Amino acid sequence: MALPIDDVLPGIRAAIRSQGMAVVQAPPGAGKTTGVPLALRDIIKGRIILLEPRRLAARAAAERMAETLGEPVGQTVGYRIRGEAKVSRATRIEVVTEGILTRMIQSDPGLEGVGALIFDEFHERSLNADLGLALALEVRSALRDDLALIVMSATLDAAPVAALMGDAPLITSAGRAFPVETRWLPRPLDARARFDQALAALVFQSVEECPEGGVLVFLPGEGEIRRVEGLLRGLKGCDIRPLFGAMEFAAQRAALAPAAPGLRKVVLATSIAETSLTIPDIRVVVDGGRARRARFDAPSGMARLVTERVTRAEAEQRRGRAGRVAPGTCYRLWSRGEEGALAAFPPAEIEAGDLTGLALELAVWGGSDLPFLTPPHPGVLAEARALLTALQALDSAGRITDHGRALSALPLHPRLGHMLIRAGGGTQAATLAALLAERDPLRAAPADLALRMAAVADPGRVERDGHEVHRGTVERIRLEARRLARAVPEAPLDLGLGQLAALAYPDRVGLRRKGDAPRWVLSGGKGAAMAAGQPLSGARLLVATDLDGDLREATIRQAVAISESELRAVHGAQIVWQDVCEWSRREGRVQARRQERFGAVVLEDRIWSDAPPETMARAALEGLRQIGLTPSPAARRLLARIDLCRRDGADLPDCSDSALLADDSLLPWLGRARTDTDLRGLDLVEPIRARLGWEGVQLIDRLAPAQFETPLGRHVPIDYEGESPGIELRLQELFGVTVHPTVGPKRLPLRITLLSPGGKPVQVTMDLPGFWTSSYADVRRDMRGRYPRHPWPEDPREADPTLRAKPRGT
Template sequence: MHTLPIELVLPQLIEVLSTRSCAVLVAQPGAGKTTQVPLALLQESWLQNKKILMLEPRRLAARAAARYMARLRNEAVGQTIGYRVKNDTCIGPNTRIEVITEGVLTRMLQTDPALEGVGIVIFDEFHERSLHADLGLALCRQSQLLLREDLRILVMSATIEAEPVADMLDQAPIIQSEGRTYPINTHYLSAKQDERLETTVVRSIRQALASDEGSLLVFLPGAAEIHRVAGSLASLQLGKEVEVAPLYGNLAQDAQDRALMPSMPGHRKVVLATSIAETSLTVEGITVVIDSGLMRVPRFSPRTGMTRLTTVPVSAASADQRRGRAGRLGPGVCYRLWTETEQRQLAPSSTPEIREADLAPLALELAAWGVTDPAELVWLDPPPAAAYQQARELLVQLGALHEDGGLSAHGKRMAALGLHPRLAHMVLQAKSLELGALACELAVMLSERDILSSARGRDADVRTRIEVLWRAAQGEQRADVDFGLCRRITAEAKALMQSLGIGPSAQRSSASGLLLAFAYPDRVAQRRSTGRFLLSSGRGAVLPELQALSNERYLVAAELDDSGVESRIYLAAPVLEDELLEAFDGRLQQEQEVLWDSAAGTVKARQRLRLGAIIMKEKPLQEPNPDLLVQALITGIQSESLELLPWNRSARQLQQRVIFLHSYAGEWPDMRDEALLATLEDWLAPHLYGMTSKGSLGRLNLTNILEEMLTWEQRRRLEEWAPTHIQVPSGSRIPIDYSVMESPTLSVRLQEMFGLADTPRIAKGRIPLILHLLSPAQRPVQVTKDLASFWREAYFEVKKDLKGRYPKHYWPDNPMAAIPTNRAKPRV
């Protein structure tokens, strides 16, 4: 057997771990670190016959690594080497190396924080930076610092900046293992082609089969693309010597084994894989890699509180990992289905999941650990504060946390289940309603991809899936159903039922909506129109196509995206109003709503029962709070302007007079419309009690109300400083027009001003009035601020022009000596 590159650094690693509690090992894929390192450490004296735990990010890789190490020792899995993954354990009383998935480590730590009986925890493929890996490392580090100084931690990775990890582990030594790969000829697309991804992939596979030797490893973003490509290849009849093998995490065990095994002599294999085959798995016989350059990752939106799978370009590091798979056995070929320009634009590495994931599971685990503030732990990347706070708010809503952040008894039971907190809450609530069996099936089903391959968008009903699951268990066949996935869901649901002591019950899919409401209280949806809904969170949601659920009054959305104004609903179930009222009795909000109805011109008072943004029930409110009525009237006036009030000439004139005085003396109140609107609560509100409509506002005496804004002294001075009228030489009292604040005007017939030398003034003589001197027909003939100048200069021209038109009127030669009159001619 040839020497693996990792063997060259094993002595150095063993020496470091003999004296240090932490180390970082960087080794390229294929170096042998996953299988050789645990075996090399097995007999170390510091281990003291304790166990080695090695974490793998995926179940498939954990099983494969355990089987390979057991084979190296000529043993069966479950003897010295075993594995523990979700719902599948293969260990024995003599097992010393346990290959586990990250969620299993979290459960072990919560049960035994000191990890008694464990000598070292190895984090393999840490560069993937899954949320559970970051959490597991933080918890192990605290356990090491507080409880177990002798516990070793080894972080292994293919591509990672080792220095930050080493710093986190108290300047842990870094051991580098140089990989061994053969030359790889890399081909890029010459230009972006306008065709479907699957078409490009199939064409590249045919080209590689024709021009290259060996088996092919094809990277695709997800299972859906894998199935479409496999279907296209089946129709091409590639020949019996070419085997097409899918490889993804949820694939049945025997199918996974077939994909990993070398092909028979004279045969070739085309392995269609997700990113699961990047690093931790060895696919035998691969010499050609075809890389779509895409991967599917979960993205959590704090804005909506929803997670959706998103297809994104791979990082440059991931692309190099994939390419390296072609150079394990000899010279290889890599076809990259993107251009060299796009290659230069790839991100250097993938974003750690903790920065973009739903943090509700993390927050629950930390609360179970006894930590309320993540800053109490050492993190490579701390959880984002906003997303973490949102996660804690959800846990409070689900009853897992008290308001002070402490873990409740219900939260403790939720954490023990190892499900997402939403689903754990649903299962526990369902058990008390004797719906536990259905809840377990829903919980497992919602944790997996859709069992119906062609229903997305056309049939969002969760009940359809549950009934398909039941019929599949009876052996019913359907072309669009993934029966392998159905079998696994049924098996995992039974295991969950067994762990909770739940027995089988009558099959009743109609309760699905109620159970989903427990898991997704923020996604209860009320119909607004056919196919369109309002979520209790306040967002809109829509069913992409018309279907049976489109006219349901209430739905609960289990899966939806967060794009656009309205989220598209992909999975949902109907729920009855009475079920919601009973289930959320303690969370429903009683509120009084008193609003101005502009169309009706009145205040309407309603009593409402709310579930978040959804109004469940509504009726007229009897005897509403008078203060709320007044506030609603004020809101109506502010929205429709002051014209809603009963203005008359007297009120407007008073307003204008005070506005004029305010412009010259700031101690006078500001009565401009915008100022009055802004201060309605101060000057108008006390007079609105007992009024509810535009009609009732007509009872207001605005003149008196505005006068109340003046002090006693201001009321006394008002007539002196800004009189309503002024007496002119003819004896008439003429009103002053204050509508133009800067220049109050007096419109008066010219003959009534004879004998007056100076322009009349107001504001204690500071402001001359603008005189509009009128003809006998009340038309302006002159506008002036200087009456004396008018008599001297302009009067004679006006007299010449008007005397002929109005011969019966008085036109003296000397206006200063003439008798003023309000008649055609003065009385003698």
């Protein structure tokens, strides 16, 4: 049967012959996964490596191509995935998962015997695919200009990929587009509605309204699939088939197989079914509109799975599954109006994922200047390298160590590989590594890692104790454990489970906080907690092997207890005494302690009675920065004078709060400060004068004097905190003054509040000569009657200043 990709295969062949590279854009169902590799067999010398993002897709692609050739898998077409391979000397097309390509290039940069690399479903933007393409482009540029590269995608904006590949030809297949009717909710889903119930109701509706063909339902994860499966048990005439990545291969294949006669197939799938897989006879898609993604926080070293709205690209991918074999219908669990708020594309894993493995691969390769479509964030990459240094995979200069090379050869996260190697291999370490790399084999069980290990060893006993064990997951863990045990030469150390976990997670050793609540401070500095009443809720020390990723205080989902002696046995070199002098916000004082620490975990704590005064002062300064400055009235007046001069252009240092706290200029005045009260009582006048220096003090004394000298020689303080500098004094004290007093570089007139002999304001002026000429006469007329014993000359400009009254009787 002809496929849409057939129309563009000549163009792909021509591009490979002329330029050796191509970008193929084709919608789901076009046939690119099987058609392109088979079409290149006669023009490619050597093996064709087809990269798939998932094991199920790799197997399925190999089987479809082998079936097309009328051969069993393992002859012309074979596959290699983690833990399984079906290839032979006759194999020309080898389907592999993306991580395997990285191992191939790292072990043989020249890729001897390989003629072409095809990256399928590149729009998923997995970290392994991005790294694989970057390495392949580097290999082609430096070693193998004859290596053919093809990138294939369904929804990706392909132009940037073509540009990255040196303006490679961009070839687009129209695909086979049967019309798909889209049906939205009439209004947004009520916020109180349960997702699983609303989606199950939409499935019932779709089956009733569309009586033909299979139904493909998209959900975010296994938990939602199981709940919706339970709600659909009453769906008559339908065969409900779950499909998710952690299922046994046989169960996955059953979900892909045609429905039994007389039954309609309803497949409940995660995003695994968006691309790559062919599911026969799907005519209806029910899209729950959610996707589960990993989000990694580099500073905390924790990843968390988040459930988010799908993007428009993902929604379109899902919709297209209904139109592969005939006209179809797509039901969406959101309203048409909500669609505009969806993001265009999902984030690439390199933008949101854990970069520790990437950093290790870059170190093995010998550099990080690779042609990435999306370069890794420098800060996140630096955090990943810091972890690798702590795991001794990198030396202090960031170069790969022999231990790091050994880690890169293991199909494990570097944390787990480090644990396995440092433990000397062995069954227990291999089982724990496999367990921690897999999903939880228990459902709704306490956060006890030892219970999981027991479930792997004897699932029946754990089930008899009342726990639900996922037998398929246990079998995968056992299989992987056997493989890992063979990968590491066995010389096992006598280490407990907690010690093994501490080797993998040195930053997640938790010390219980004071109080009744089960809360811990982790050695990496973050906080963690678990529900009360669990078996580990009273543990003084534990290792948290799984956390929910909350950045404020993570919830512990898996952990194991560890004793202090066990911790010292595996991390003794990292347990050190530290002198700690710091400001305690909680206690409101400087605290000087001598502490034995493992990271942020304090194993022993003593008073540091002879802490140096400068060290105490620096801790007090940190407290002052947290509390803030409390200037006295005198300090406020001084600061106001400085501010006036600086505003008017005087060259004086910044004495604002932020400037005073930014450097160490306050340290000499903090030697005896210990408490919140001490800091709030700090007099800032002398520190500010010291900051100004002798010349600065002289300058502000000249330009903005603290006091005004009256004609009688009396010194009146000048208030600089108002809109303009001002003084208050009795009117008679200014008799004879014919020039208005000024201050500041710009000779600002003083705001003078003139007082009566009784000390009450009678006039405010910033033009004293003008006041004598204009308003004084009215003031004189009023004041003479009230204060007859005080002088009120007709011409105050000619009178002598005075504060005296006439003697009584004169």
